[in-house]
Amino acid sequence: MAENDTHHYDILVIGGGNAALAAALQAQESGAKVLIIERAPQFYRGGNSRHTRDFRIMHAYENDYMMGAYTEDEFMEDLRRVAGGEIDESLAHLIITKSAELPKWLSNQGIRWQPPLSGTLHLARTNMFMLGGGRAMMNAYYRTASARKINIWYESLVEDLVIEGNQFTAAQVRKGNKQIIVHAKAVVLASGGFEANIAWLKKYWGDAADNFVIRGTPYNQGNMIQILLKYGAEPIGEPDAFHAVAVDGRAPKFDGGIVTRLDSVPFGIVVNREGKRFYDEGEDFWPKRYAIWGGLIARQPGQVAYSIIDSKALSKFMPSVFDPIVADSLDELADRLGLPSSQLQSTVQAFNHSVHQGTFDPSTLDDCYTEGITPPKSHWAVQIDEAPYYAYPLRAGITFTYLGVRINNKANIQFNNRQVDNMFAAGEMVAGNVLRRGYLAGFGLTMGAVLGRIAGEEAANVIK
Amino acid sequence: MSLNELITDGKRQMQVCNACRYCEGYCAVWRAIEWRRTFTENDMAYLANLCHDCKECVFACPFTTPHEFGIHPPKLFSGLREELYKKYSWPSGLAKAIGNKGGFWIIAIVAFLLIVAIVAGTNGLPTLLEQHAGKGSFYRVLSEAFLEVTFGALGIWFIGGWMIGAVRFWRDIRSTTPERVQGVDIRKAITYALRLRYLGDEETEEPFSGHRKWLHHSVFYGFLLDVASTTLAAVYAHIFHIQAPYPFYHPVVILGTLGGIGIIIGTSGLIYIKSRSNDANSNKNAKRSGNAFSISLLTIAVTGMLVLICRDTAPMGIILALHLSSVASLFFTAPYTKFVHFIYRFLALVQYAQEERLAESHLTPKVRKENSNPYRGKFANRG
Numbered sequence: 001m002a003e004n005d006t007h008h009y010d011i012l013v014i015g016g017g018n019a020a021l022a023a024a025l026q027a028q029e030s031g032a033k034v035l036i037i038e039r040a041p042q043f044y045r046g047g048n049s050r051h052t053r054d055f056r057i058m059h060a061y062e063n064d065y066m067m068g069a070y071t072e073d074e075f076m077e078d079l080r081r082v083a084g085g086e087i088d089e090s091l092a093h094l095i096i097t098k099s100a101e102l103p104k105w106l107s108n109q110g111i112r113w114q115p116p117l118s119g120t121l122h123l124a125r126t127n128m129f130m131l132g133g134g135r136a137m138m139n140a141y142y143r144t145a146s147a148r149k150i151n152i153w154y155e156s157l158v159e160d161l162v163i164e165g166n167q168f169t170a171a172q173v174r175k176g177n178k179q180i181i182v183h184a185k186a187v188v189l190a191s192g193g194f195e196a197n198i199a200w201l202k203k204y205w206g207d208a209a210d211n212f213v214i215r216g217t218p219y220n221q222g223n224m225i226q227i228l229l230k231y232g233a234e235p236i237g238e239p240d241a242f243h244a245v246a247v248d249g250r251a252p253k254f255d256g257g258i259v260t261r262l263d264s265v266p267f268g269i270v271v272n273r274e275g276k277r278f279y280d281e282g283e284d285f286w287p288k289r290y291a292i293w294g295g296l297i298a299r300q301p302g303q304v305a306y307s308i309i310d311s312k313a314l315s316k317f318m319p320s321v322f323d324p325i326v327a328d329s330l331d332e333l334a335d336r337l338g339l340p341s342s343q344l345q346s347t348v349q350a351f352n353h354s355v356h357q358g359t360f361d362p363s364t365l366d367d368c369y370t371e372g373i374t375p376p377k378s379h380w381a382v383q384i385d386e387a388p389y390y391a392y393p394l395r396a397g398i399t400f401t402y403l404g405v406r407i408n409n410k411a412n413i414q415f416n417n418r419q420v421d422n423m424f425a426a427g428e429m430v431a432g433n434v435l436r437r438g439y440l441a442g443f444g445l446t447m448g449a450v451l452g453r454i455a456g457e458e459a460a461n462v463i464k
Numbered sequence: 465m466s467l468n469e470l471i472t473d474g475k476r477q478m479q480v481c482n483a484c485r486y487c488e489g490y491c492a493v494w495r496a497i498e499w500r501r502t503f504t505e506n507d508m509a510y511l512a513n514l515c516h517d518c519k520e521c522v523f524a525c526p527f528t529t530p531h532e533f534g535i536h537p538p539k540l541f542s543g544l545r546e547e548l549y550k551k552y553s554w555p556s557g558l559a560k561a562i563g564n565k566g567g568f569w570i571i572a573i574v575a576f577l578l579i580v581a582i583v584a585g586t587n588g589l590p591t592l593l594e595q596h597a598g599k600g601s602f603y604r605v606l607s608e609a610f611l612e613v614t615f616g617a618l619g620i621w622f623i624g625g626w627m628i629g630a631v632r633f634w635r636d637i638r639s640t641t642p643e644r645v646q647g648v649d650i651r652k653a654i655t656y657a658l659r660l661r662y663l664g665d666e667e668t669e670e671p672f673s674g675h676r677k678w679l680h681h682s683v684f685y686g687f688l689l690d691v692a693s694t695t696l697a698a699v700y701a702h703i704f705h706i707q708a709p710y711p712f713y714h715p716v717v718i719l720g721t722l723g724g725i726g727i728i729i730g731t732s733g734l735i736y737i738k739s740r741s742n743d744a745n746s747n748k749n750a751k752r753s754g755n756a757f758s759i760s761l762l763t764i765a766v767t768g769m770l771v772l773i774c775r776d777t778a779p780m781g782i783i784l785a786l787h788l789s790s791v792a793s794l795f796f797t798a799p800y801t802k803f804v805h806f807i808y809r810f811l812a813l814v815q816y817a818q819e820e821r822l823a824e825s826h827l828t829p830k831v832r833k834e835n836s837n838p839y840r841g842k843f844a845n846r847g
Contacts, residue, residue, distance in 0.1 A: 043531075050526045051526055112666070117488050129489070131489045132487060132520065133524055135524050135526045139669060255526075258486065259480050259527065315501060320483055
């Protein structure tokens with residue numbers, strides 16, 4: 001490849017995850033010559049898609065991989081519930097109805113599914129699980145893309161886009177030390193959010209962002225969002241919003257993925273670094289609990305918290321990737337964690353005194369609650385009194401951001417100052433179009449694949 | 465890595481896997497992991513032998529090298545198996561001496577020299593180089609009685625060796641299971657083993673990996689056909705008093721030929737796939753011992769076929785001696801080579817079948833629905 005090389009394609013796809021590959025494969029089905037530009041090296045290809053697990057799928061009948069039925073209305077209702085009042089109903093409707101096509105289409109791309117098993121049972125009716133998870137899915141996508149002669153460039157960064165008047169014409173790409181101009185008749189952008197860009201997060205969170213754990217790929221720097229906004233694309237989604245869960249505080253800074261999740265919260269108490277409780281640990285079940293605790297910890301001093309349990313609770317939740325910190329007394333535990341011992345002991349004492357004895361049952365909102373303390377623990381409140389005591393440090397694990405660019409129902413990017421017919425976007429960078437905030441398990445992949453396919457199809461249409 | 469280092473690293477890896485569980489749809493190993501929270505040395509021995517090394521999980525794993533977690537269960541398990549074969553075999557010193565490297569060849573050469581010496585001492589060396597034909601021609605080179613005593617003794621040797629290893633391994637993996645194994649568990653384990661249910665046969669990122677299953681079947685069923693052929697030959701010789709060699713259309717010859725072809729195709733394919741696989745994805749010792757075993761079977765099959773082709777010609781004597789010495793070596797080294805894998809795998813599958821039964825007795829029938837090949841399920845429409 002010569003220096004200052006120039007390449008010509010029908011359709012350029014920027015990004016290498018689920019939405020990008022869906023777009024590329026769909027465009028190729030119309031006969032287009034497609035190039036995929038992925039910023040990451042081959043092993044880390046796929047962005048956050050490599051950490052994903054399942055698609056949320058509307059279906060009228062039970063099949064080998066999903067139980068019962070999941071209707072359009074029910075799906076929409078679930079979305080409305082998490083959306084907090086703001087939802088693009090027409091786009092949501094489009095994604096829901098199109099989700100029904102995904103199982104067959106994705107299977108044709110070589111993606112395999114697993115029947116409901118213990119780890120997936122709670123979502124077995126609404127969601128379909130990829131056999132082996134996200135990386136296996138991305139492998140299948142890429143294998144199919146290669147077989148269909150789609151070109152793929154790894155470790156390549158799009159540094160700028162060329163938009164002449166109302167047309168995208170080319171992208172300026174850095175591949176190693178080479179500057180390359182890629183001309184294309186249409187472009188699909190599907191390169192994720194900016195959650196790995198700590199400097200950008202600091203604009204909203206200040207130095208606290210230094211203490212966040214980024215659960216996914218370090219390559220989601222949001223540079224395409226930045227470039228699009230520079231050219232006048234309409235922003236959408238709350239800029240300072242992100243989806244964050246409580247992760248083990250010892251997780252790697254980036255790419256710890258699923259294994260750093262920790263679900264010990266409802267089985268004990270959670271204190272901040274001052275040794276004080278700050279939120280109702282027994283408020284709700286998994287989906288909601290999962291979605292709020294990252295944000296709660298992000299707002300605590302030092303962006304750190306400690307889940308404290310005793311030996312009764314240890315085997316009641318999914319095993320964690322790191323061993324808990326263990327001590328024979330609360331005093332010793334406080335010492336190990338670097339917490340003020342007297343405060344931790346009085347917090348536990350106050351909690352224990354307030355516990356109303358009931359019948360402990362983690363599968364229901366049970367009648368074990370506290371009386372007379374703030375914050376309360378509404379369910380699953382059991383005294384912490386059987387040594388040894390265990391603790392897990394918790395941090396905010398950022399999953400994805402909401403800021404992106406506005407699109408229409410054809411995945412065409414909307415600009416403030418012009419109408420550009422040959423630019424499309426899909427995936428996390430347009431997630432804010434449907435949900436300004438909120439999280440519904442498996443919806444991200446569904447949205448990515450549906451809008452990716454639409455973007456690929458429309459891109460192929462405009463070049464005809 | 466030593467056995468202890470492998471077990472320590474194994475426990476670390478299992479903890480990561482158990483917090484992830486994305487692989488649970490792949491094979492028995494993953495459900496066995498989910499049924500545990502902590503992992504003992506015996507658990508690691510069990511899991512290592514439950515793994516069939518198809519590597520589907522590794523290519524699905526976001527946490528394998530270069531990720532800092534460095535997860536690689538198949539590589540870990542294959543390394544563990546190599547060490548465990550030595551640990552459980554008796555005497556373990558012999559296992560270390562001839563287990564994975566050139567043991568088969570050294571013994572085969574020794575056996576060949578012994579056979580030549582015995583022929584020289586009994587029938588005289590020229591008989592080895594002469595042309596023999598017709599009934600009992602093989603026995604004019606080596607007497608029937610000698611062959612029966614030698615191979616009978618070798619049979620007792622390797623079956624005894626296998627049983628010692630099996631008992632030691634079984635004791636270890638059963639140490640924490642109070643419930644008794646039932647007939648249904650054994651039946652299920654046999655089905656799993658005969659179908660290689662847990663050897664994934666999808667193409668991974670490694671070339672031709674999807675062919676390992678049928679190639680292994682080809683070796684395994686080829687070997688069974690050869691065992692059947694030999695048994696049948698013994699029946700003809702001792703019950704019907706019809707001596708070898710038999711005509712080409714004889715069931716003994718047909719079974720033996722089909723089996724030999726199966727072994728030749730299967731082992732060649734497996735050796736080729738191993739040669740194409742990335743060293744980063746396999747344990748070096750396991751790769752070597754796997755290849756050594758394939759090559760030893762291939763040698764036996766090829767020399768066996770040559771005996772058949774050349775049985776009426778002068779080179780038959782030498783070829784027969786080569787064939788018999790390689791068979792003798794296979795038998796003598798059998799308790800210490802990769803040959804033992806089927807025993808440990810099968811016992812691990814029995815344990816798994818029992819654990820599966822106990823676990824499923826807590827689940828609803830709907831959840832138990834099995835789908836061994838999801839890829840070709842309802843949605844796949846390639847037409």
